Amino acid sequence: MVLSSGLSIRAEEEQDWVGVQAVHESAFGRSAEARLVAMLRGQARPVLSLLAENTGVIVGHIMLSPVVLSGHPQRQIMGLAPLAVVPARQRRGIGSALVRTGFEQCQHLGFEAVVVLGHPVYYRRFGFTPAARFGIGCEYDVPEEAFMVVELRSGCLSGVSGKVAYHAAFSAMSRCAPPSRAGKPMQEASQEDGR
Numbered sequence: 001m002v003l004s005s006g007l008s009i010r011a012e013e014e015q016d017w018v019g020v021q022a023v024h025e026s027a028f029g030r031s032a033e034a035r036l037v038a039m040l041r042g043q044a045r046p047v048l049s050l051l052a053e054n055t056g057v058i059v060g061h062i063m064l065s066p067v068v069l070s071g072h073p074q075r076q077i078m079g080l081a082p083l084a085v086v087p088a089r090q091r092r093g094i095g096s097a098l099v100r101t102g103f104e105q106c107q108h109l110g111f112e113a114v115v116v117l118g119h120p121v122y123y124r125r126f127g128f129t130p131a132a133r134f135g136i137g138c139e140y141d142v143p144e145e146a147f148m149v150v151e152l153r154s155g156c157l158s159g160v161s162g163k164v165a166y167h168a169a170f171s172a173m174s175r176c177a178p179p180s181r182a183g184k185p186m187q188e189a190s191q192e193d194g195r
């Protein structure tokens with residue numbers, strides 16, 4: 001999908017792996033998220049891995065992998081993480097384009113909802129609301145407002161409640177972005193992370 005002046009979003013391919021790793025390392029200033037991407041790539045099914053490319057250079061990346069809602073294993077829900085745009089290209093709509101394209105792809109795959117652990121102000125623009133409003137919690141101990149959900153199929157979460165479990169790769173990477181950074185302004189979290 002071509003968005004504007006040279007920016008396009010497409011599925012990741014094997015030859016992109018090094019470039020995707022570099023995006024996460026530069027955006028987060030550490031390697032934890034890049035390692036998470038590699039683990040999910042190898043283990044999660046299905047996994048959605050999309051990148052943003054500007055005139056041949058990878059400038060952003062998003063990954064979505066299935067989560068399980070306790071008591072409702074038949075619900076088709078994706079977890080959004082991680083998401084990154086290289087610092088020099090942030091605040092130009094690339095992250096938003098990746099999220100919205102990710103939603104479209106999730107719908108094509110038959111997924112009904114997406115959860116995310118992150119900054120409420122950033123994710124609200126995509127329709128995310130606190131999952132607690134649906135009686136949905138997170139396996140990680142995170143601020144309530146930081147764990148959010150959006151329905152891709154209207155009404156799919158009515159009468160549904162439970163606790164969301166992420167892919168095991170997230171537990172293996174328990175110091176990774178979503179749980180530890182949740183609820184903090186992104187810049188504040190960056191400083192705490194030593195960047």
Ligand SMILES: CC(C)(COP(=O)(O)OP(=O)(O)OC[C@H]1O[C@@H](n2cnc3c(N)ncnc32)[C@H](O)[C@@H]1OP(=O)(O)O)[C@@H](O)C(=O)NCCC(=O)NCCS
Nearest residue numbers: 027083084085090091092093094095096117118119186187
């Ligand atoms: C979060 C991130 C992916 C957003 O990507 P992006 O391409 O900059 O996002 P967009 O251009 O679509 O920005 C949309 C809005 O996000 C906000 N935003 C973007 N980066 C921000 C940041 N670092 N801190 C606070 N707000 C930010 C902007 O206010 C912008 O709103 P505006 O359009 O009203 O100015 C990017 O900043 C990033 O890679 N950050 C480091 C990694 C990270 O924190 N990932 C998310 C983990 S939950």
